[in-house]
Amino acid sequence: MYKLRPLLDGLMLTLKRFFSKPITMRYPEEKWDFPDRFRGRMVLLKNSAGATLCVACGLCEKICPCSCISVSPETGSDGKRKMARYQLDLTRCCFCGLCVEACPVGAICLGTGYEMASADKKDLMLAESILLEGSVQSEGNDG
Amino acid sequence: MAMIKLKINNREVEVKKGSTILTAAKKAGAFIPTLCHDERLTPYGACRLCMVAERKKPAKLIPACFTPAREGMDIITENPEIIKSVKKQLQLILINHPLDCPVCDKAGECVLQDLVIRYGITAAPYKLEVRHKRVDRESSLIERDMNRCILCGRCVRICAELQGRHEIDFINRGIKTIIGTDGERPLDCDFCGQCISTCPVGALTDNTFKNTTRVWKLAKQEAVCSQCGMACSVDLNIQNGKIRRVTAPVSDHGNIGNLCARGRFGWRAYEKSARATQPQINTDGQRKDVSWPDALSYCAEKLAYVSKKYGPESIAVLSSDCLTTEEALSYRAFLRSELGIEKIGSQTAAGYRQVLSGLLETHGASCKIGSLADLKASDIVIVAGGGAAEFHPVLKTLLNSFIRKEERELIVISPWPDFCWEKATLPIYVNPEYYDKFLLEFCQSLEGKSADGSCDISQFGVPAATFAKLVSLIHSGREITLLVVPQLFGGSAALVRLTSILHHFVKTVIPLGASVNSRGAVTRAEFFTARKAEASNDSGNENVLQKIKNGNIKALYLLGDDPLEYSANPQEIEILFSKLELIIHQSPYLTRSAKFAHAVLPSAVLPEKTGSIIDMWGEEHIIKAALLPPPGVKTDADILFQLQNLWKNNSAVVKNVPANEIISSALLPPARLQYDRKQFPFMMTAVPSIYGDGIISRQSPEMQKLKGSLKIVMNADDCEKAGIADDASVHICTPYGEAKGIAKLSVQVRPGNILVENIPGNAEGLRLISEQVSAVPANIRLAGGES
Numbered sequence: 028m029y030k031l032r033p034l035l036d037g038l039m040l041t042l043k044r045f046f047s048k049p050i051t052m053r054y055p056e057e058k059w060d061f062p063d064r065f066r067g068r069m070v071l072l073k074n075s076a077g078a079t080l081c082v083a084c085g086l087c088e089k090i091c092p093c094s095c096i097s098v099s100p101e102t103g104s105d106g107k108r109k110m111a112r113y114q115l116d117l118t119r120c121c122f123c124g125l126c127v128e129a130c131p132v133g134a135i136c137l138g139t140g141y142e143m144a145s146a147d148k149k150d151l152m153l154a155e156s157i158l159l160e161g162s163v164q165s166e167g168n169d170g
Numbered sequence: 171m172a173m174i175k176l177k178i179n180n181r182e183v184e185v186k187k188g189s190t191i192l193t194a195a196k197k198a199g200a201f202i203p204t205l206c207h208d209e210r211l212t213p214y215g216a217c218r219l220c221m222v223a224e225r226k227k228p229a230k231l232i233p234a235c236f237t238p239a240r241e242g243m244d245i246i247t248e249n250p251e252i253i254k255s256v257k258k259q260l261q262l263i264l265i266n267h268p269l270d271c272p273v274c275d276k277a278g279e280c281v282l283q284d285l286v287i288r289y290g291i292t293a294a295p296y297k298l299e300v301r302h303k304r305v306d307r308e309s310s311l312i313e314r315d316m317n318r319c320i321l322c323g324r325c326v327r328i329c330a331e332l333q334g335r336h337e338i339d340f341i342n343r344g345i346k347t348i349i350g351t352d353g354e355r356p357l358d359c360d361f362c363g364q365c366i367s368t369c370p371v372g373a374l375t376d377n378t379f380k381n382t383t384r385v386w387k388l389a390k391q392e393a394v395c396s397q398c399g400m401a402c403s404v405d406l407n408i409q410n411g412k413i414r415r416v417t418a419p420v421s422d423h424g425n426i427g428n429l430c431a432r433g434r435f436g437w438r439a440y441e442k443s444a445r446a447t448q449p450q451i452n453t454d455g456q457r458k459d460v461s462w463p464d465a466l467s468y469c470a471e472k473l474a475y476v477s478k479k480y481g482p483e484s485i486a487v488l489s490s491d492c493l494t495t496e497e498a499l500s501y502r503a504f505l506r507s508e509l510g511i512e513k514i515g516s517q518t519a520a521g522y523r524q525v526l527s528g529l530l531e532t533h534g535a536s537c538k539i540g541s542l543a544d545l546k547a548s549d550i551v552i553v554a555g556g557g558a559a560e561f562h563p564v565l566k567t568l569l570n571s572f573i574r575k576e577e578r579e580l581i582v583i584s585p586w587p588d589f590c591w592e593k594a595t596l597p598i599y600v601n602p603e604y605y606d607k608f609l610l611e612f613c614q615s616l617e618g619k620s621a622d623g624s625c626d627i628s629q630f631g632v633p634a635a636t637f638a639k640l641v642s643l644i645h646s647g648r649e650i651t652l653l654v655v656p657q658l659f660g661g662s663a664a665l666v667r668l669t670s671i672l673h674h675f676v677k678t679v680i681p682l683g684a685s686v687n688s689r690g691a692v693t694r695a696e697f698f699t700a701r702k703a704e705a706s707n708d709s710g711n712e713n714v715l716q717k718i719k720n721g722n723i724k725a726l727y728l729l730g731d732d733p734l735e736y737s738a739n740p741q742e743i744e745i746l747f748s749k750l751e752l753i754i755h756q757s758p759y760l761t762r763s764a765k766f767a768h769a770v771l772p773s774a775v776l777p778e779k780t781g782s783i784i785d786m787w788g789e790e791h792i793i794k795a796a797l798l799p800p801p802g803v804k805t806d807a808d809i810l811f812q813l814q815n816l817w818k819n820n821s822a823v824v825k826n827v828p829a830n831e832i833i834s835s836a837l838l839p840p841a842r843l844q845y846d847r848k849q850f851p852f853m854m855t856a857v858p859s860i861y862g863d864g865i866i867s868r869q870s871p872e873m874q875k876l877k878g879s880l881k882i883v884m885n886a887d888d889c890e891k892a893g894i895a896d897d898a899s900v901h902i903c904t905p906y907g908e909a910k911g912i913a914k915l916s917v918q919v920r921p922g923n924i925l926v927e928n929i930p931g932n933a934e935g936l937r938l939i940s941e942q943v944s945a946v947p948a949n950i951r952l953a954g955g956e957s
Binding site: 089102132 | 272383
């Protein structure tokens, strides 16, 4: 009898699991919920008016350890500095998040995108239009 | 000079008597924070950051930038008291300084930013409601954001002390103090940008640089400014092969970081958009783009043909003196040995060459052509002619520092109130109508030929007492430097004569009005020879045009020069050009002559070349290519190299062309124009513009915008009589032609005189003048109205 005990224990567990919710996710039909601090693809943030927060100060570009960011400024209609171009090279990005730390206006954050595989390398050169896509509106811009 | 010894942080240094503690500390390698100090300016002591203490009294702080060093001082630059004081001072400055570094173009080279980081200022204990101040974005080229200003006064002082312009000053009192212009109008100044260069924070910004990049992305490349003969050292700030801005280096080799508007803001003339980038040839009235080998073989063939058919005398070469000395030498060698051409003229630097050739002719190799050091060391500077500082704007800073020392005299003889004239200790205004006559009279009185010279002087508008003082100063035996300023369109013979006579009385002579390598082209490459045999009267180059008129010249090789944009009566030259068999237009730019050229060869600008140049002070600069020429552009040296190769292959082909006799279809000499003096009540003088009249300045969009159209400067009373308001559109007519321009009122200009700026490059304006006389009678009327 004592020899059957482990077997019954195992069957018991199996039986328990049989009635519990399955944990296997049917990816890619189903997607994860992300923890807050998930380090996914970069996102540029917009203000409540829908304009980008980035002022093209170039600090992210400077601090980036793998030199994957290039940003160029222009003069806006009000004479102030404004972002003209922003490019992020995903083939080089190491998702260290230093750009987020360096940004003085909180214009960039690590997003939740992780499906970055592509057949064409050009797709991995993200322009500002892609980086701003679906970006969340930042509440309280203190820059 | 007496030296004193003192100790800085236990290190002994020796400095000149009268130096400040800051200078001594710099020599000792000790760091002292400063915000309001600029080596170019007199000490001011506004920011109170440079506090140091004597070892015996560590709590008594003294400002280092303002306190003269004493013999035996024992200075410490850092103790707890000093650091506390500096930190407190920085915190006080930060009350009124916005932390907008991310959008400020100064970030990265901001002195305040560096100091805040160095002293670890993290807290801002003092709070104050920040007053919003005005941002001046209307001024062209310079943006002034008074919110960022820390009121160190450097811009105010550099504008007054070095530039002598006094455009900006402190306005209001106390907390409301700002730096501004009178009535808060936009800037209307020389746009030298000296204020930008000295601003320790981002209150003053270069508009051509603003919001284009960040300073840490720039690589500084040493170069030489090619806008005038001063050849100031510049740093081209380059990012990815593109100039972003131009700054002036401050180094121990005499560079003091001064630049003018052309040098600082005129760099867009080097950009591809302003340039010619495709060789072209014109066959049967059709201009078409061709490859380099095709264009060059066309040139070689045609040159050989003209040379064989009409002889070597039939080819003329005009250079704008922007070639390096090495290039100039190779061109000289090629033109002399292969084509038999002895002289290479210049239209742009015609006045300079005329004066220099006059000197070389009369005094030979022993003539005393001076250097910058001579100017600085002399007691008296005589400026003969108007527009010295307009030809070479950085001269303003030199002359302002020159006259600041005691017992120095600046004598200016000018037919119009230019910058130097206003600053002179002995300004001599000569009525432009009699300017040449005055110079000749002056020559005679110096030679002692006319005993009654002083009696006649008053008819030129010169008081006898002033003239007597001038003569006595010349004979005073003090060290004199003579700056000779030629007329904008070629020097007058009288000026050349005066120069060679004054040569006996002065220590050095420095002719002005040079292009960047004029002195190298003349002294090193011998673009014109001053050998007695040939020097007859052939050193100028009006003769080139005269020879075309006479039909002696059949081919014209333009090395960057353009007579159509820089000589009187361009329509006539256009007609002459259409008669020529060959015009080669080798220039970085498609200037007006390109339209008439049979071949257009785009060449490189100076920052794209390697070689050496000699500036008008006689100093040699070694230059390295800082930029790559745009595709399709070759340096002048490359062009010559390939041309020479083709020449060797080609010369055999044309050997059997029979030599024709020279056809002389003598054109009429310029008729003495008959005119009624009543019809032309004014005297017009063509004057140089501070924003540059050279070939490069004319191609810079920034400078063009500042210059605008033809500027007609008149006496305010004359304007009132004629009912002309400031900025009114007016017509000016002379016996030679008529042109449209903008009237500018001035109280400095004498009644009856008119000054016209921006003539070079302006086809209408060039019609007004004559190269024979310095001043032209003129009349003026409102556009679309009666006089």
